[in-house]
Structure formats: structure tokens, C-alpha cells
């Protein structure tokens with residue numbers, strides 16, 4: 001599956017979505033992520049941020065409209081296409097305590113996506129790759145032999161990020177990736193994301209209700225209100241000259257934003 005540089009890696013096109021027979025939670029949402037682009041998805045609780053992320057991860061299917069990967073609609077029957085998609089698009093979740101298997105050594109957790117995606121490599125290659133990934137997230141090599149309970153929340157989130165990086169993804173979809181962490185380590189994890197985006201050119205869709213975090217990490221912001229994408233644009237513009245009332249209210253509820 002190939003695509004030219006201008007084709008979005010991921011795109012939602014006129015997506016409508018409801019859980020089962022429930023009320024519609026996303027109403028005609030269109031949003032695209034270009035290669036290497038960082039986009040923040042903001043909105044109040046219940047706005048539909050996580051639901052949209054789940055659609056982008058292929059965990060839910062739109063009621064109508066389409067989610068496209070490299071220009072092609074996601075199609076579960078296309079095993080080869082789905083493998084390429086699962087490799088290229090990796091999630092990072094909010095809670096590093098529940099997203100890591102407590103019975104698995106950290107090195108095995110990090111290597112697990114390589115195995116489950118059927119990526120080639122013998123034991124030594126994987127061990128070397130795990131060491132390299134641990135270094136990329138500033139953890140010592142011997143972390144591989146330990147279990148998650150030996151690590152703090154911030155360190156566990158680094159492990160979860162190392163695991164997401166293992167299959168060399170093109171996009172990371174992160175749902176409130178620092179909100180479960182102590183304030184003191186949040187900035188360090190944000191800086192790690194910044195570095196990964198800069199040095200590895202990894203695109204990111206970051207779900208957060210925290211505009212400060214989004215403004216630190218994302219070039220563009222998309223604002224969801226009640227399942228409707230009400231505003232989208234370059235971060236600085238959205239923060240300084242919001243066009244929609246809802247965005248203005250959201251900004252007014254943030255005590256203080258750093259200079260962007």
C-alpha cells in the first residue's frame with residue numbers, strides 16, 4: 001500500500017458514529033492527518049474525542065462516512081492492508097498502570113508488537129531493538145529484565161511509548177497520555193513526544209482536554225463540541241484568534257496558557 005507525500009496518513013471523511021443503537025456521538029466529522037503532522041483534538045468531557053480516536057485506530061466502524069489509511073478505506077477483510085495499518089498506527093493510552101501486563105518483563109512487553117505483527121527478527125535482533133527503544137525513551141538497558149511494578153508512572157508511560165515505537169509507526173494516537181501522571185513528570189513525557197515528532201518525523205493525534213499540553217505538542221488543533229468538529233486550524237491561530245464561541249469558552253476556562 002503506497003501513497004504520495006500529500007495523501008493524509010489518516011483521514012476521517014464525513015464520519016457519523018453511534019455505539020450500537022445509542023444516540024449518535026459523532027456528527028459528520030472530517031479530519032485529516034498529513035504525514036508527520038501533529039494534531040491536537042480538544043473538547044470537553046463527552047465531546048467524542050476518544051470515540052474519534054477509536055475510529056482512527058480501527059477499533060470502531062463508522063455508521064456512515066469513512067476512515068482512510070493512506071487514502072484507502074479501512075477494510076477488515078483486507079488482511080495485508082490491515083497489517084500495514086496496525087504497524088503504522090500505534091496507540092498510547094492514558095493509564096500506563098493498566099496498559100502494561102504486570103506479569104510480562106518490560107523487554108517482552110516492548111517486543112510484543114514485533115511478534116504480534118509478525119515482523120521478522122531473531123532473539124538477538126529483538127534484544128538489540130529493545131535496548132535501542134529503551135534508550136530512545138531515556139530508560140536504562142537493564143529495565144528490560146524487570147517487571148512494570150518496579151517503575152514509576154512516568155517511567156511506565158515511557159515503556160508504553162517504547163512499545164508503541166517498536167514497529168516504527170508513522171503515527172501515534174495518544175489518548176490523554178500524561179493526564180494520569182504527576183505534574184512533575186508530565187513535562188518530561190511531553191518533551192519526549194516532542195523529540196519523537198521532531199527526530200523521527202512521527203505524526204501524532206493527541207487527545208486532550210488540556211490546551212496547554214496540546215499547544216506544546218501540536219501544530220494544529222481540532223475542536224470537538226458535542227460530536228461536531230466546530231473549529232480546526234493552526235495552533236497559534238486557534239489559541240489567539242478563535243473563530244468559534246465554543247473554542248473561546250474552552251480557552252477562557254484555561255487559567256493560563258504559555259506563550260505559543
Ligand SMILES: Nc1ncnc2c1ncn2[C@@H]1O[C@H](COP(=O)(O)OP(=O)(O)OP(=O)(O)O)[C@@H](O)[C@H]1O
Pocket residue numbers: 019022025043044045046047048049050051052209
Ligand atoms: N462504550 C460506549 N458505549 C456507549 N456510549 C459510549 C461509549 N463510550 C463513550 N460513549 C458515549 O459517547 C459520547 C462521547 O464519549 P467519548 O468518550 O468519546 O468523549 P470524550 O470527549 O473522549 O470524553 P472524555 O474527555 O470524558 O474522555 C459520550 O456521550 C459517551 O457517554
